Amino acid sequence: MSSFPWASVLAVVGVVVPIFAFLWEFVFVGRKRLGYRVQMDTTARHEATSLNAGAWRRLEWEDGTPLVDPSFVLLRIENTGTTNIDTHDYAVLDGSKIGIKVNFPDRRVAGMVVTELSDEFLRDNFGPESGLGVRNEKNSGRTVGVVELPRVPLNRGQHYKVLAVFERAGAEHKKLSDPEVIAGIKGGVRTGGIRETRSRTGIPRWISVLLYLLLSVTLAEPFVMNLVAAKPAPLDCATGSLRITGSTAFEPVLREAAASYAKTCPGSGFTFDLHGSAQGLDTLNGQKNPAALAFSDGPKGDRLPLLLPRPIAFLLFTLVINPDAGVRDLTLAQVKDVFAGRITNWKELGGNDRPVRVVDRESDSGTRTTLEQRVLGTAEPGENSVDCQEAKPGSPPASVIRCRKGDTTSMLDAVAGVSGAVGYAELGAASGRSDVATVRIDGRPATLDAADHGAYPFWQTEYAYAYGDPKADSAAASFLRYLTNQVGADIVRSHGDRPCAELANPVLCRPT
Known part of the structure; x- marks a missing residue:
């Protein structure tokens, strides 16, 4: 779908629409069109005998009989198309001189004149033998006044007017019916019948429709492009597969960041093998895989010289304890005594009568x-x-029971499930659990501000290791940049850690 040239299609539509609208209006639909307009249709029964009526009082039939209930009609006949109308264009028999017939139900024609010709040379079309005439006839018991107009050739835009006088021939108080104009053009609009037009000012309707269509195309284009066109990947968006190994403490950050990166950069993929910092470093060093990264809680030290580090984040850790121990705050000396086995029951520190159970991580764990x-x-x-x-x-024989777990989740599960158990974990993972409690050290909670000022000791730098320098356009290099900039940094921050660049000494990524 994204490969479809929507931009080109919309551009073509923007050009074709006005061209088609113009052709439809002026070439196809409006090419040959005959129209009429009733510009006046009014009665003058009482007005003809009113004060100052003057000559109106003398309106009469040819035999001298006065008109009792006269009415006046001004009818305009016009060429409203885009091409000329000739005498042979009228849809009548070849021998007929009459091109247009106008019926006036319930009226009798008293007189008619042709007036206001758009061009004086049209007058020759209304001579004695032209077919111009009036008559009165009966139709289904009704009197009908008939005005007959000749087959007048009209160039584009030409018109003429007919002014007629009538006498009512129906019920006195009944509203007079509208005129019935009967005519047709060969090859004209739709059926070719004559159409009533309206006098308008302002922008013609076809222009309004055209502007509406063009505006619709213009407004629709960005929405259509946004829906159907694939958004281009960011400039720093390498594709390919990347293997992630190492720290389980940093695992939640890595999985969320990888999912976000893959969504932003189509064509990228991730595999995970997270079993601890030291194991991850050894795996990377053994595989020598340039498309892999190992994450470690703290530096690797002097070993594995081919693995190159990059500081990523400043991690906070915390002691976690089973709530039934009844302890929430320990001094640094008490923490050392607990993990050394010198404290065997929490009541010795003012807690509940519960035996101390120490839950450790594997010996190669960075935490x-x-x-x-x-x-x-x-x-x-x-x-x-x-x-x-x-x-x-x-x-x-030992003073306390001690066990070990291979990852952060197993550690937290063990502390939550064993009475009197104490352990440790990355702050973000521990804070998300309601079945364990975090422990302050010397009254200090695990906060970035306390650690950054040296008041809280349990922290570490999270490093990313690559086998040699990753190429600038590789997935490894791109993902590392993603972690330390913009969205990646936001994800690190959302898990309670801090990007190294935000510390006082970002090169060392450690508090001063």
């Missing part, structure tokens, strides 16, 4: 690494449970 580096200052002990409620058979 876990961030917790160990920025909050705990040390590596966590190993896990001793599968279900986070009972220790594994044969596991060494």
Whole structure:
């Protein structure tokens, strides 16, 4: 549908419509047309005997009988077409001299004259043998006055007028019937019959219709083009398939941004393999795929030198806890004691009598690494449970039960489902859950402002890694630019994170 040349079609319509309208009006429809106009039809019964009537009182028949209830009709006959009308154009028998017949029901003709010729040379068409005449006849018991007009040749725009005087011949108070004009033109408009015209001022109707059609085409064009024409993709809109791997903490942002990018850039597609930051980096390094990106919560360090980083966003993380623990705020020292196993029951910190259950991420998780580096200052002990409620058979004795989960969603599900459980997750994912509670650290909630000013420790830079420098016109480079500009940045912000460019030190993407 988008390949159809709608712009060309509408342009052609804009040209054809006025041409067709002109031809229809002046060539096809209006080529040969005979018209008439009743310019006056009035009675003068009482006026003929009124004060100052003068000569009107002497209106009479040829035998001297006065007219009792006279009426006057002024009839205009005209050529309203675009070509001339000749004597042979009238739709009558060849031997007939009469071209137009006008009937006046319930009236008798008292007299008639031809007046106001558009051109003086037309007068020769109304001589004694021309067919011009009047008569009165009976038709179904009614008196009918008849005016007969000759087959007058009329050039385009020419006309003549007929002024006739009548005497009422019907009921005295009955409204007089309109004249019946009978005539036809061979090859004329529609059936060729004579048509009544109207005296008009201003813009002719055909011009009004033409202007309306042109205006309709003009107004419709942008809407039609908007509906049927494919919108051009943005300039920075590379197509092709892109593989996304790495961080589960940043997964919601990546999936929403990818869906938005694919909608904006037809022809692009994404596949996802998100199982943790370290695993994603190792996968990218092993596959050496230039059409892939690995996202990591924090830098890769000194390993994997062929993977090149680009800081994308400033991520906030938060501690999450099962609400039945009765704890919402911990000091940094208390957090360290809980994850080190030195606190075994939440009542020791003023909470409810619930045993502490620690839910960790896998050891290669970027979120876990961030917790160990920025909050705990040390590596966590190993896990001793599968279900986070009972220790594994044969596991060494430990003060608290510890388990681990492979992704953010599994982490949150475990904390919500195990009494007294505590864990950690990306803020945007945790805030969307009503079955877990977030924990403040030293009275500070997880906010960008607190982290940016060094008051909140649990944050990390989200990096995107590519195998070598992606080509400028590749899907990888285009998607990275999309994430850090306009819509992509809005998506990052909507999940509680902040684009690196908005920080005080965007190069390092870390608070000062």
